[in-house]
Amino acid sequence: MDFLAAHGWLAHGRSHVLTALPALLPHGLWAAHHSEITTVIAALFVGIVVGITGMGGGALMTPALIFLGVGNVSSIVTADLTAAAIYKTGGAAVHWRCGSPNLRLAALLTCSSVPMAFLGPHLVRWITPSANIDTFLAGCIGIATLLAATTYAWRLCAQLRRSGKSPSRTSSNCVVRPLPTLLVGALGGLMVGVTSVGSGSLIMITLLMLYPALPAVQLVGTDLMQAVPLVLSAAVSNILVNGLDWRIAVPLTLGSVPGCMFGAKIAPLMRGSYIRRGIVVVLVMSGLALLEKARWLVLGAGDDHSHPKTIALIGILMLCLAPFLSMLVRRSLAWSIAAKRARM
DSSP: OOHHHHTTTHHHHHHHHHTTHHHHSOTTHHHHHHHHHHHHHHHHHHHHHHHHHSOOHHHHHHHHHHHHTOSOHHHHHHHHHHHHHHHHHHHHHHHHHHTOSOHHHHHHHHHHHHHHHHHHHHHHHHHSOGGGHHHHHHHHHHHHHHHHHHHHHHHHHHHHHHHTSOOOOOOTTOOOOHHHHHHHHHHHHHHHHHHSOOTTTHHHHHHHHHOTTSOHHHHHHHHHHHHHHHHHHHHHHHHHHHOOOHHHHHHHHHHHHHHHHHHHHHGGGSOHHHHHHHHHHHHHHHHHHHHHHTTSOOOSSSSSSOOHHHHHHHHHHHHHHHHHHHHHHHHHHHHHHHHHHHHO
16 A cells, blocks of 8 residues: 555545536446546646646655555656656657757757666665555655756746846757766766656756756757666666556556647647746655655654645645746846946
8 A cells, every 4th residue: 555545644535525526427337447546547648737837747646646546656756757657758759850859969868867767766676675665756856846847947047037138049069968967867877876866857957957058958858868768778678677557657658648748739829928837836845745755855743644734835835936936037037137227
């Protein structure tokens, strides 16, 4: 049984959200396949969000499935990596035909990320007793989710700053920095292999920081190109260590692929900036909840029960502060532009 369910944490949210579903389905279908149906619905919604914003694949999907209690944490990580290997391959093929990836950059990332991604699951098995693996993985996923939230917040701030500036000069022939690139690939590969989070969040944002002159289409194409062997390596290693639960992997793929396609279709009609801010808040709340349930963080009295009121308060404060932070970034940008004009 999933360790979150064992602590009784799922009993509150899951019962309210899913109570109405059995009445909408044929008699007996929910009782026989409630876990698979829950996975498809969660994957569909997360896929739509990813299609609209281009953010949050593993960072949203893995915590969502853990909170829904569809399986053990190790099984969820393996299934998420397997599904990601399928839909990322399609995206990489499109960018390959368009000639957008920076092949040298992708090759350097792959050289370091693939072996570290394969090593990750074995490393967890070596250092963690079998009875504590799910708790350990939940804590690691909590840290990875908070890192993803941080990188997404940085990306939002960078987009705000670029929105008021003239287009920056980009170059398709950027100078590749081998050592930092290899280090990014190694750290990102290890995190993906252990948690399934980071192939599209941590690595892409770090590439953006290392190579600010790289065109956006090359950035996305390069990230997808290196993500395919990275995710495949992590998926194979996790399958060898943990096995593959098809009851999670198949519904996850069936829900996420059409969800991503539908989200991409409706993306021009949506205000993606608001959804991205919401993603950051959700990731922070999810990361804190996972860290607390793994007992790596204490937000309340120190017992083994979560403190949803504290976590909800943090989320509300973030939502309230987001407009003010956005305003500060815009004003600082306006002041810097005015100062540059005054010096001219």
